[in-house]
Amino acid sequence: MLLETNGLTRRYAGLVAVDNVDLALKPGGIHALIGPNGAGKTTLFNLLTGLVMPSEGQVRFQGTDITALPAHRRTALGMARTFQNIRLFRSMSVLENVLTGAHSKLSTGLLPTVLRLKSFRAEERAAVAQARAALELVGLEAQAALPAGSLPYGDQRLLEIARALVSRPALLLLDEPAAGMNPAETVQLAALVRRIAQTGTTVLLVEHDMGFVMGLSDSITVLNFGRKIFEGTPAEVRAAPVVVEAYLGARLAARLRASHAATLEVADGPRA
Amino acid sequence: MTLPAWLDDLLWTYQTLIHSLGINGLLALAMYVVLACGQLSLGQAAFMGLGAYSGALLTMKAGLPFYLVLPASCVAPVAFALIIGVPTLRLSGVYLAIATIGLGEVLRSAYLNIDALGGALGLNGIPERAETWMIFALLALSLTALVLVGRSRFGRAMEAMREDPTAAAAMGIDVARYHLAALVTSAVLAGIAGCLAAHQSSFIGPNEYGFEPAVTILSFALLGGIGNPFAPIAGAWFLTLLPELMRDLPELRLALNGIIIVLAVLFLPHGLLGWRMRRTPEKLAGGAR
Ligand SMILES: Nc1ncnc2c1ncn2[C@@H]1O[C@H](COP(=O)(O)OP(=O)(O)OP(=O)(O)O)[C@@H](O)[C@H]1O
Ligand SMILES: [Mg+2]
Numbered sequence: 001m002l003l004e005t006n007g008l009t010r011r012y013a014g015l016v017a018v019d020n021v022d023l024a025l026k027p028g029g030i031h032a033l034i035g036p037n038g039a040g041k042t043t044l045f046n047l048l049t050g051l052v053m054p055s056e057g058q059v060r061f062q063g064t065d066i067t068a069l070p071a072h073r074r075t076a077l078g079m080a081r082t083f084q085n086i087r088l089f090r091s092m093s094v095l096e097n098v099l100t101g102a103h104s105k106l107s108t109g110l111l112p113t114v115l116r117l118k119s120f121r122a123e124e125r126a127a128v129a130q131a132r133a134a135l136e137l138v139g140l141e142a143q144a145a146l147p148a149g150s151l152p153y154g155d156q157r158l159l160e161i162a163r164a165l166v167s168r169p170a171l172l173l174l175d176e177p178a179a180g181m182n183p184a185e186t187v188q189l190a191a192l193v194r195r196i197a198q199t200g201t202t203v204l205l206v207e208h209d210m211g212f213v214m215g216l217s218d219s220i221t222v223l224n225f226g227r228k229i230f231e232g233t234p235a236e237v238r239a240a241p242v243v244v245e246a247y248l249g250a251r252l253a254a255r256l257r258a259s260h261a262a263t264l265e266v267a268d269g270p271r272a
Numbered sequence: 273m274t275l276p277a278w279l280d281d282l283l284w285t286y287q288t289l290i291h292s293l294g295i296n297g298l299l300a301l302a303m304y305v306v307l308a309c310g311q312l313s314l315g316q317a318a319f320m321g322l323g324a325y326s327g328a329l330l331t332m333k334a335g336l337p338f339y340l341v342l343p344a345s346c347v348a349p350v351a352f353a354l355i356i357g358v359p360t361l362r363l364s365g366v367y368l369a370i371a372t373i374g375l376g377e378v379l380r381s382a383y384l385n386i387d388a389l390g391g392a393l394g395l396n397g398i399p400e401r402a403e404t405w406m407i408f409a410l411l412a413l414s415l416t417a418l419v420l421v422g423r424s425r426f427g428r429a430m431e432a433m434r435e436d437p438t439a440a441a442a443m444g445i446d447v448a449r450y451h452l453a454a455l456v457t458s459a460v461l462a463g464i465a466g467c468l469a470a471h472q473s474s475f476i477g478p479n480e481y482g483f484e485p486a487v488t489i490l491s492f493a494l495l496g497g498i499g500n501p502f503a504p505i506a507g508a509w510f511l512t513l514l515p516e517l518m519r520d521l522p523e524l525r526l527a528l529n530g531i532i533i534v535l536a537v538l539f540l541p542h543g544l545l546g547w548r549m550r551r552t553p554e555k556l557a558g559g560a561r
Contacts, residue, residue: 051438075444087439089432096551099425100432104444106425113424114417116553124424124553167444 001060002027002171002202003048008057010043010226017043019226020057027170030193030203032213034237035223036250041206042084044223045175048204049081050074062170076104080164081173084206086156090149094140094159097148098131101163134162138192154185158192165196172196174205178212190216214238222246283404289516291472294407295465296512300492300504301414302461307498308422309454310434312365314486315356315372316462318379319349321481323463324470325389328398331471338401342467349463350456357455361448368455376486383478394477395470402471410468411505414461418501419549428551430454491529495536497543506545 003025010018018040025031033041046052048059050071058067066074080101089097106127112120135141138158143151148159157177164172174193178186190212197203207213213220214234222230222237224246230237237243275283283290299316306313327345330336336344356375360367383389390396421427433440433447441447470476488511496507511529518524540546 049442051442070446071438071441072444072446075442081442083439083442087436087442089435089439091435091548092428092431092551096428096431099552100428100440100443100445103425103429103432108425110421110426113426114420116420120424121553127425128552163443 001025002062003204004060005048006058006060008044008047008059009055010040010047010052011055016226018047018054018223021223021226021228023221023228025171025202025204027202028197028200029218030197030205030216032217032220033204033206033223034208034210034213034220036247039223040226041223042175043226045081045173045206049079049173072104075167075169078168078170079173080167080169080171082157082160082164082175082177084175084179086153086160088148088156088159088163090147092148093144094135094146094148094151095128095131095144097159098134098163098166099127101134101166102127102130104167131162131166134166135159137165137195138162139188154181157181158189161192161196165201169201171202171204174203174207176206176208178207178209186212224250287404288473289512290404291402291407291468292512293509294404294411295469295472296489296492296508297411297505298407298414298461298465298468299489300496300508301411301418301501302458302465303489303493304498304501304504305418305454305458305461307493308434308501309430309450310365310437311451311454312369313372313455313458314369314483314490315353315375315455316458316489317481317483317486318372318376319353319459319462320466320469320485320489321376321379321383321476321478322348322352323466324476324481325383325395325466326463327467328395328470328476329389331399331401332395332397338471341401341471342464345467346460346463349459349466353455353459354452357452361451361455373483373486376482380478380482383481390477392478394475396475398470398474398476400472400474402468407468407472410464415501415505422501422549423551423553426450427549431551488529491533493543494533495540495544497540497546499542499547500545500549503543503545503547507543510544 001024003023005021005023008018008021009016021044033044035041043052047054050069054067058065060066061074061077061079066077089100106123108120108123132141132144135144138161140155140158140162143155148156151159161177178189181189186209193203193216217234220232220234220237221228222243229242229246230240232240299320302316323345326348327341330341330344352375356371360371384392429440429445429450432443433445433450437447492508492511493504495510496505497503511532515528518528
């Protein structure tokens with residue numbers, strides 16, 4: 001198994017964001033994690049990548065227990081991720097962002113750096129070449145010199161992918177990569193994710209766009225209220241009553257809330 | 273080395289001011305190193321005091337030559353940087369600021385109350401061994417090193433963690449380790465500045481390294497900027513020179529630092545030299561300025 005979790009749980013005051021989740025991810029392919037808003041998908045990503053520590057449970061990555069490892073160590077082991085709310089280094093250039101993603105692959109020490117030794121120059125040159133290749137893959141090579149914060153929204157999402165890819169991760173985690181993209185961009189993104197998977201990187205993605213998820217994924221895990229409620233192929237997920245219920249339930253609850261709010265508004269409104 | 277007579281005169285007349293420019297430049301770099309990776313430490317004056325006192329004692333009591341005193345004067349500042357840094361760096365940023373202010377006050381009362389450190393009178397008669405060229409050579413060396421380090425994976429890591437420490441950690445950057453390394457580097461720079469200052473003024477006292485100097489050092493970087501290592505030096509030189517030009521208006525001089533800081537924060541959010549340093553080595557970026 002590439003990635004395994006065992007009873008993974010994260011509690012916050014008054015709620016269990018991730019509740020006793022067992023995952024087993026085989027190497028290769030594209031896996032999706034879906035669930036209604038607030039189901040715990042991002043929290044699970046944060047637990048896997050070490051940005052949030054679990055209340056209970058373990059995470060194993062490529063056979064090693066990484067439960068106690070901080071985020072930067074997990075990246076060095078071969079995990080990379082993007083963020084649902086884009087977190088680029090906005091004032092740094094596009095190229096510098098991608099180079100920063102390669103940090104764990106660079107090892108030249110302080111002295112060779114200050115003395116500009118050959119080893120330093122060779123390593124930096126190789127890193128720049130790889131960063132440019134990653135930018136080319138996502139189609140941003142022409143924007144290399146621009147400040148990352150100046151890119152349009154869709155391009156910023158692509159840049160996050162390039163920044164994650166440059167470390168050549170075994171596992172790439174994408175948190176809602178299509179959010180805010182128009183349909184044409186979403187189609188291109190699907191092709192990009194497929195290409196990434198073909199190079200041998202395992203992809204785990206969270207996405208609300210069901211067309212995108214169903215067309216792309218080899219397997220899907222469904223979360224609801226922090227719990228894993230279903231696991232299977234896209235066809236199985238589509239046919240599973242629990243999944244439909246979870247989504248319908250969430251939608252119904254939202255509608256009830258809305259109409260309730262409307263009623264309250266009428267009740268509290270100015271009296272005639 | 274023989275200098276033209278006019279230059280010699282000039283150096284002689286303004287020697288103290290010229291030395292202050294160099295020493296304050298080093299202090300500005302000490303401040304820059306921590307701010308550039310997103311930390312707020314107010315310990316630079318305290319580190320400076322440790323370098324000054326330990327350096328002065330090594331010269332006066334142990335009789336060591338200056339070329340040994342200078343590196344040795346970094347030991348105490350670095351030790352205290354580690355003592356403060358290791359426990360606080362895992363906590364949020366304000367703890368470091370508070371802990372470093374505390375360090376300054378604790379040390380001040382130590383200088384005041386320990387007889388061997390001269391008490392309220394401080395230490396007098398320190399041999400004047402810090403030469404002008406030494407001060408400026410060390411400043412140039414530090415500045416060059418910071419530019420070269422800034423244009424490498426280290427500089428990228430520093431800027432990344434200043435912008436977003438969480439995302440930086442996800443990129444594989446050991447944020448806590450970098451913070452500690454920056455604090456230690458800052459202690460070295462400030463310690464050297466303190467040692468140089470002690471060996472050019474012949475007198476040091478407990479009140480030179482308290483809260484007010486700490487804020488002055490912070491204002492060097494606030495005014496100059498932290499986008500590149502030249503900026504804080506520009507800020508330091510501005511704040512060192514301006515009061516000299518206003519010698520005849522002593523009342524104004526007192527309020528000047530405060531006024532400048534307020535104006536800088538309001539109108540120069542990126543500082544006097546607001547440009548941002550490229551983070552790739554020369555030439556490699558291929559037009560990516
Ligand atoms: N730091 C936190 N403190 C308290 N509660 C939190 C925290 N982070 C997440 N939560 C809660 O945990 C639950 C799961 O949140 P999470 O962001 O993981 O959901 P999600 O499935 O990613 O939702 P979305 O689809 O809207 O992105 C939510 O109820 C959220 O409010
Ligand atoms: Mg989410």
